Amino acid sequence: MNRSLFNILSGRNTRQGLWGLPLLVALLISLWLTVQTTEFATAENLFNLVAQAMPLIIAAIGQLVVVLIGGLDLSVGSVISFTTAVLALDQPAIMLIPVVFVLAAFIGLINGLAITRFNVHPIIATLSTQYIVLGITRILRPVSGGTVPEIVIAAVSGSFLGIPYPVFWGIVVLLAAWKLLYGSRYGLHLFA
Numbered sequence: 001m002n003r004s005l006f007n008i009l010s011g012r013n014t015r016q017g018l019w020g021l022p023l024l025v026a027l028l029i030s031l032w033l034t035v036q037t038t039e040f041a042t043a044e045n046l047f048n049l050v051a052q053a054m055p056l057i058i059a060a061i062g063q064l065v066v067v068l069i070g071g072l073d074l075s076v077g078s079v080i081s082f083t084t085a086v087l088a089l090d091q092p093a094i095m096l097i098p099v100v101f102v103l104a105a106f107i108g109l110i111n112g113l114a115i116t117r118f119n120v121h122p123i124i125a126t127l128s129t130q131y132i133v134l135g136i137t138r139i140l141r142p143v144s145g146g147t148v149p150e151i152v153i154a155a156v157s158g159s160f161l162g163i164p165y166p167v168f169w170g171i172v173v174l175l176a177a178w179k180l181l182y183g184s185r186y187g188l189h190l191f192a
Helices: 005-010 021-036 043-068 076-087 093-116 122-140 150-157 165-182 185-191
Strands: none
Touching (some): 043 165, 043 185, 076 093, 076 122, 165 185
């Protein structure tokens, strides 16, 4: 099978179509920014870009698993906003962090039960959840602001050997997803 750049970009010999086009556009933009400014291609800036993108990358990895099982979760953004609002409550971190994980898992459970037990279409179930959670978030935090616990700030804004912590968190999530999808019977079943 000929895997030339043209064939990948044109969709020939692939089921995905033009999957390489976004990569090409990103590379061209990166090349243009590198030529335009000397600060873009520095290690510090690249780590900063990756660290800022990591929360969305982690959410996208979770969404990948949902899509592989034939669903779509539209409530992810609202759940992220909600858990962030809960984290910004003026309470001890030792209490807030487990509560945030439990709340996010509970919202996921509600979505899952609505879809599997009550046969609600995933888009309808998660869209409904999105608006409900967004409403609760607005009641909880009518205006922007709040203080996130120091331990959370340290976990996402610090660095080790010059590499931001979010990069390490992303690698952990990526490896866990890789193990789930390619190293387990469940994951291989999803692709079958």
